[in-house]
Amino acid sequence: MQRLFNPLDNVHKFDPDKHIPSLTGKVIVVTGGNSGCGKETVLQLAKHNPKRIYLAARSKAKYDDAMKAITAAVPNSSNFVTFLELDLASLESVKNASDIVLRECDRLDILVNNAGIMAVPHGLTKDGFEIQFGTNHMGHALLTRQLLPLLEKAAKEPSSDVRIINLSSIGHTMAPDQGIKFDEVKTSMTSQYPIRLYGSSKLANILYTRELAHRYPDILSVSVHPGRVETNLGSSVHEQGGFLHRVSQVSDFLIKPHSVQAGALNQIWAATWKRSDIVNGAYYVPAGKENDGSKLSRDVKLREKLWAWTEEQLVALGY
Template identity: 55%
Template sequence: MVFRGPPFDPKKIPDLAGKVIIITGANGGLGYESLLHLAPHHPAKIYLCARSQAKYDAAMKGITAAIPNAASAVKYLELDLTSLASVKSAAQAFLSENSRLDILMNNAGIMATPAGLTKDGYEIQFGTNHMGHFLLTKLLLPTLQATAASSPDADVRIINLTSDGHSFAPRNAGFLPDTVKTDMQDYNTLTRYGQSKLANLLFTRELAKRYPDITSVAIHPGVVGTNLANSFTDSHRWLSYLMVPLIKVATGKPSVGALNQTWACVAPVTGRKGVGGGSEREVKSGGYYVPVAKPDAGSKWANDAELAKKLWEWSEEELERLGY
């Protein structure tokens, strides 16, 4: 089975009145389904991040049909994670309209793509999955902290989607800073993907350490039938013919795959009384969870505190070098 752990019913999510939420990559897949789970519970706003107005408009047709009474809370935020300039513009647009942020779900990602570079010269998977989200989070952290300090019962969370595939990261180092500013074409695409997903997990660990007033959680959604693996199947036709029948049997629907990240948005937080709801299982800041709500140790590198610190400092230095 792909999905184990305690049951979680998104219909029992507590009232989210007044909360402001951002979900990256929410025009499809897991982000879209997470939005559908959260929106009926009265948040003030949910920002649907997408690369274009057309993608937002297409998503809104489904959202309006599925939750007509909640669709008015959904707002568009243009975001292209392959461009740090776009990330900065998205953060500025959000901050111009809002003085609070309760939940930041860093959901968007790419998987097993051909070798390539982002607009800022990073290996395409690492740049999209980690660097884009690192900058977005950095720019929004002051508002997240201000929200956390706004009341004694404030409940502020950062949910980072990682993957069990983080175990594919380079075995000898976990993170290869000397190579991520190349297209890493000599490395297997899954190794490149694993490095980016390990970065998401290490980023979460370090966030929890540096910002204890915010609940930061890393989530593996499970094996889910989304468009994420299209690049891999397009590039490995012969292998995909063998794998696709097995994948179809093993995968869960996106609505089910989104349960773990939705649970992390609302579950009671360990050590914080009266926070969260909708689940009997508590969530711990800095934790890594597999479906649904099951804590998992992760790989050896995922538990390397020095590597987490190294990645954070390297990422900050890179952003400073580029003027961010």
Template identity: 55%
Template sequence: MVFGGPAFDPKKIPDLAGKVILITGANGGLGYESLLHLAPHNPAKIYLCARSQAKYDAAMKGITAAVPNAASMVKYLELDLTSLASVKSAAQTFLNENSRLDILMNNAGIMATPAALTKDGYEIQFGTNHMGHFLLTKLLLPTLQSTASATPDADVRIINLTSDGHSLAPRNAGFVPDAVRTDMQDYSTWTRYGQSKLANILFTRELARRHPDITSVAIHPGGVATNLANSFTDSHRFLSLLLVPVLKAMTAKPSVGALNQTWACVAPVQGRKVVGGGSEKEIKSGGYYVPVAKPDVGSKFANDAELARKLWEWSEEDLERQGY
């Protein structure tokens, strides 16, 4: 992905005083870099979600070196998206400590993993990339909504990380509900990945429809040199020897890759009295954006309103079946 679109300068992000931010997968990669872009602008708190205290501690060494006052601002929140119980516990911990949430960045994800199941029996990529974030968002929605209604100029956002890989979802359906509670080993790893990334866009579309008081957007970060592809390279070592040097030459540094999702946190909102900063380009709730700040149509399935409704209802019903 060649980075283009309007210029965005994270140094020109407006004052974020009082805002509470939660970023999943913020101990590394794009989430970490997004945190570094946002932290210098005075938010009240940023919750760094990671799977362990050790990952948080390691991340904080770099964060405090870059942003000296981050130690009082950045909070640890244990979160394992492969476990619904962990998601529920993380949400409850957050709610016990906060009465507001201004920005929820559903950033964490996995890509091109071997066939496997989450702890709750979902195909590993769908369960991690969609179901974990769906439950987290569901549990935090009342607080997001109350924050949105607190003042006339409230600015509450949900940023869902997706990928142009959503176009690799199953060709005949996009979403295969009868299969996602298996490891889907008869599907290629990229088809499974595509389904999970399509789910991120469909979830965003339906969030925007059901909750117009919140700005919800889906973001493709572009080709970025993170550790997201480690699973693929570990499983295909010979092929990776040929491909990795080429891919590295085509990818951006994580600090650049995080610009699109950071822009989405602060851009002026179309149709609302939200000023934003760092870019004059407006953002529209329900939109899908490629780097940087460029609206994109996405695949046929990504624009299927009925499929978005179907995915939402299936996700809610399956969580309720398990007591969530």
């Protein structure tokens, strides 16, 4: 039996060391920058002289641990890679983090919404949303919304190149038939498999990205699938055992997991490759290959409903 496809089909032959341009003067935020693809993204961007990178993580200890590898590769990185405390499962934490960036910076050039959770046991965020939807979508939606003034300001500068990169997944195809169960998202949704709930949150990432591109055309907004990566993101699937574990084992064979360095390639490409080659609002699979995504991910009415519903929820909670 042969593997179905090579997940590392690098369309543009992208090499971060060769192709990332100078990032002089740019301010960057990377969520989940303490591990996996997020840490690799920070490390590679740090090599190209940015003004500041906010490494967003849940604790200073996680930042300190990540900086061991980052400073080993980029010795002066501690001068401009800054810790940003952020827990995406708490909208209060998201607001506090965004306030820090707004207070300290007069621009934001690249926002990489990388952090996320996958197929974790049923639960709720601190604000009462299904844990995966609340973390993967609502947390990033508020962060993006709060930082838009800085992104828009930077986009007005001559020769600007402002981008929002949202990490989605091919797992968005695992969403329930209607995509997002808006009437149940404020429950733990125990009637649904965790992988279905993960799919719904990743579908939301693509839909929200498409609407961002529609509403803010001066900002390049894209969603990306990293491929199947050897990180701890899927550990909860294996820990739960049963059906999901068997699916994961089959998936490991059909789509060979690849390194974190390779897995981060697609989002680093989207954040730095020449803008003229990237379609605003598009969804990309590794590396730099535009993909239609599921039918639901292209549903204009669903994306508009998601945007309106998200705004309604955030306003109701005082944000």
